[in-house]
Amino acid sequence: MKAHLTRRYIFSASHRLHCDELSEEQNRSVYGKCNHPHGHGHNYALEVTVSGQVDAKTGMVCNLVQLDETVRREVLERFDHVNLNLCPEFKALVPTTENLSEAIFHILKQNFKAAHLEKVRLEETAMNSFEYDSN
Amino acid sequence: MVYLTRKCEFSASHYYYNPEFTEEENQRVFGKCANLNGHGHNYTLEVTVKGDVDPTTGFVVDLKKLKEILNREVLDAMDHRHLNKEVPEFLHQIPTTENLAIAIWDRLQSKLKVARLHRVRVYELPDLFVDFYGEA
Numbered sequence: 498m499k500a501h502l503t504r505r506y507i508f509s510a511s512h513r514l515h516c517d518e519l520s521e522e523q524n525r526s527v528y529g530k531c532n533h534p535h536g537h538g539h540n541y542a543l544e545v546t547v548s549g550q551v552d553a554k555t556g557m558v559c560n561l562v563q564l565d566e567t568v569r570r571e572v573l574e575r576f577d578h579v580n581l582n583l584c585p586e587f588k589a590l591v592p593t594t595e596n597l598s599e600a601i602f603h604i605l606k607q608n609f610k611a612a613h614l615e616k617v618r619l620e621e622t623a624m625n626s627f628e629y630d631s632n
Numbered sequence: 633m634v635y636l637t638r639k640c641e642f643s644a645s646h647y648y649y650n651p652e653f654t655e656e657e658n659q660r661v662f663g664k665c666a667n668l669n670g671h672g673h674n675y676t677l678e679v680t681v682k683g684d685v686d687p688t689t690g691f692v693v694d695l696k697k698l699k700e701i702l703n704r705e706v707l708d709a710m711d712h713r714h715l716n717k718e719v720p721e722f723l724h725q726i727p728t729t730e731n732l733a734i735a736i737w738d739r740l741q742s743k744l745k746v747a748r749l750h751r752v753r754v755y756e757l758p759d760l761f762v763d764f765y766g767e768a
């Protein structure tokens with residue numbers, strides 16, 4: 498039987514939405530408050546969904562400790578309490594939550610092989626959330 | 633097609649232990665969950681059914697009937713119970729959240745004539761849940 502397992506994590510980071518290819522005025526118009534020069538922060542909630550056959554011996558899709566450890570090492574240590582604009586992933590990319598969810602998906606895809614990565618869902622605030630999958 | 637989700641909560645105890653494993657393997661694989669004295673959770677169950685909206689009633693499903701089935705098949709059997717000892721599916725199967733979602737799907741699927749089951753979601757904790765769509 499195939500089941501989907503989702504685990505939720507919290508991290509906090511700051512960012513400023515600003516695209517160098519746009520003029521100052523265009524940036525203000527496109528990004529609004531998110532373009533304020535000194536940036537701002539969010540408490541992000543990340544939901545990671547993996548899927549696979551439920552192992553007959555353990556009753557589990559994957560070892561949760563291993564998933565937690567991978568997310569902690571690869572995602573939380575990288576993005577928690579940092580300025581996203583200064584991260585290598587966003588050197589040439591605006592750290593919108595769309596781009597952040599895509600980056601996290603690819604980081605996890607590369608580093609977690611114990612189950613199939615279905616999707617990541619990222620809440621920027623209680624009102625905004627974004628999902629990225631490989632489709 | 634419209635999807636309707638009904639939510640309910642139940643509280644139960646369980647432990648994870650495979651008698652075919654050595655003591656060390658059980659500790660390594662299941663950690664704190666392998667304590668044979670058990671521990672408990674407040675589970676949240678979300679059952680999603682799907683179907684066309686009935687033109688007369690405007691419903692996908694008669695919620696009273698769905699609620700009755702949920703109460704009878706799931707809550708009466710599992711709420712304030714020890715899953716390993718009192719729920720037949722888990723006498724010989726580990727009551728992980730994965731297996732719990734599958735067991736609840738099987739219980740509902742055979743009894744639910746009023747709508748088509750789409751998804752069973754079981755939250756063991758606010759930050760951990762399993763979805764089962766009836767896939768082999």
